[in-house]
Amino acid sequence: MATDVHGEVATQAAAVRVQGLTRAFDGRRVIDDLELTLRPGEFTALLGRSGCGKSTLLRILAGLDREIEGAVHVPERRAVAFQAPRLMPWKRVWRNVLLGLPGNPDRATAERALAEVGLENHSGAWPKTLSGGEAQRASLARALVREPDLLLLDEPFGALDALTRIKAQQLVGELWQRRGCAVLLVTHDVEEALLLADRALVMRDGVIAYETPVDLPRPRAIDDPDFTALRAELLSQLGVDAPARTT
Numbered sequence: 132m133a134t135d136v137h138g139e140v141a142t143q144a145a146a147v148r149v150q151g152l153t154r155a156f157d158g159r160r161v162i163d164d165l166e167l168t169l170r171p172g173e174f175t176a177l178l179g180r181s182g183c184g185k186s187t188l189l190r191i192l193a194g195l196d197r198e199i200e201g202a203v204h205v206p207e208r209r210a211v212a213f214q215a216p217r218l219m220p221w222k223r224v225w226r227n228v229l230l231g232l233p234g235n236p237d238r239a240t241a242e243r244a245l246a247e248v249g250l251e252n253h254s255g256a257w258p259k260t261l262s263g264g265e266a267q268r269a270s271l272a273r274a275l276v277r278e279p280d281l282l283l284l285d286e287p288f289g290a291l292d293a294l295t296r297i298k299a300q301q302l303v304g305e306l307w308q309r310r311g312c313a314v315l316l317v318t319h320d321v322e323e324a325l326l327l328a329d330r331a332l333v334m335r336d337g338v339i340a341y342e343t344p345v346d347l348p349r350p351r352a353i354d355d356p357d358f359t360a361l362r363a364e365l366l367s368q369l370g371v372d373a374p375a376r377t378t
């Protein structure tokens with residue numbers, strides 16, 4: 132079952148179908164007649180220069196912004212994780228995981244999701260005692276506990292140090308393969324997109340201006356010539372000349 136952002140039921144084979152989407156702020160069209168289809172179980176990366184409207188699109192898909200024109204069909208079960216983990220400091224980790232979840236879920240439900248992200252020993256901890264990477268994993272657990280058919284990730288690794296970021300990327304890749312949900316990952320990092328995604332999109336001038344399948348075997352290697360070629364193509368689409376790699 133799927134609903135549009137206004138709560139109407141829609142029948143569809145796609146996980147997400149967006150048609151003629153427009154969102155303006157103060158008369159300026161940040162999203163301008165945008166079309167987008169995401170297939171069930173597909174991992175899609177969304178790239179684009181700062182301010183091009185990626186987060187705006189993600190918030191619309193999450194149902195957090197409804198001041199739109201056009202049609203947006205998304206699965207009922209969807210969850211979002213942002214760059215900042217957004218944990219409530221006065222609630223223990225397991226209560227944060229269950230925050231806003233309908234019904235009366237018990238601690239064991241939260242702990243199953245926490246175990247999936249390797250935080251089984253932090254269920255009773257206060258958020259302030261978590262490292263940045265742990266807090267981000269708790270935020271992922273809060274998304275996973277909703278059993279989403281669509282997982283929306285807005286630069287979830289952006290604030291992490293390089294090593295923690297690599298581990299978090301691997302974790303998301305594993306979770307996606309295990310869960311089989313559709314993922315839309317907003318990222319500034321072309322390599323991150325190519326390591327994780329089935330398809331990469333570039334947003335420009337309010338639309339998806341470019342897209343490419345990422346037909347590379349997994350796990351992916353950044354020194355693979357096909358990887359390097361796709362990286363150069365995506366960087367050029369983003370208006371950046373690809374620097375030569377020295378490694």
Ligand SMILES: Nc1ncnc2c1ncn2[C@@H]1O[C@H](COP(=O)(O)OP(=O)(O)OP(=O)(O)O)[C@@H](O)[C@H]1O
Pocket residue numbers: 156157161179180181182183184185186187188
């Ligand atoms: N609530 C709002 N009110 C007014 N303008 C907004 C609002 N939200 C977003 N914008 C504007 O819309 C444009 C797109 O913002 P958005 O956050 O979607 O970009 P982005 O591609 O996610 O950027 P970044 O990569 O820097 O996070 C920006 O110019 C921003 O200033």
